[in-house]
Amino acid sequence: MKASSQDEFREFVAMRSTALLRLAVLLTGGDRHGAEDLLQIALMKAYGRWARIEQPEAYVRQVMYRQQVNRWRLRRHRAETTVPVLPESGGDADAGADSELRIALWAALGRLTKRQRAVVVLRYFEDLPEAEVAALLGCPVGTVRSTAHRSLAKLRVLVPELGPEGPAKQVQPLSYTPKGVRG
Known part of the structure; x- marks a missing residue:
């Protein structure tokens, strides 16, 4: 060279x-x-x-x-490894909400099968069209669609904040009223 x-x-x-x-x-x-x-x-x-x-x-x-x-x-014959349960955080909920969501999503991605994780990464992180994902993974486009659908459903179960309501609807802000003040 x-x-x-x-x-x-x-x-x-x-x-x-x-x-x-x-x-x-x-x-x-x-x-x-x-x-x-x-x-x-x-x-x-x-x-x-x-x-x-x-x-x-x-x-x-x-x-x-x-x-x-x-x-x-x-490595098809190998068993899938599981991710241990994340410890509860001890900090300010509002300051770490995004971090907690990322950690939960990371752990949930680890619980998907290898094919599901590949489809999610290629479709939504890399933003590749279904046809290109299918070509890369060597499977039909319909398999990519169904795998993406099942993967997202599983992620929504594992991380409820990803549901249709999103994180904003799931997390309720804490309110504080000092003594002697009426709202």
Whole structure:
């Protein structure tokens, strides 16, 4: 590889590795080490073809999707790991409401099957159309639709704040009236 291409590759990795690692963590269900491995494999493949790649980020994302699908296919016989119950928070409910929702959503994503998690990540985090998700996962579009529907229903059960009412309707603000003041 030419020195200029190596510099371009290094610049790409420096600029985009954080976002790509975030995607890899979502694809692996929160397994940080697995995500780092997944990103490393994708970057190695991109490095080998760097001179021929027109859209590097799209190429790396595609490699990560396909590599993760291959991992799932190889590990079908393994049992799904469960996520332990999160401890209750002891802080201000209003200040940590968004954080608690993110933590609950993260834990709920970990309780989905690998295919369900992949469909949710690709459809709603990556905002890919159903046809593209189907092509990436090697399944019919109808399977993507039904899997997305079941996954969202399961997430709404696991995290009620995601229901049709949303977090605003679920959480009631606490009111405080000082002694001697009538409302």
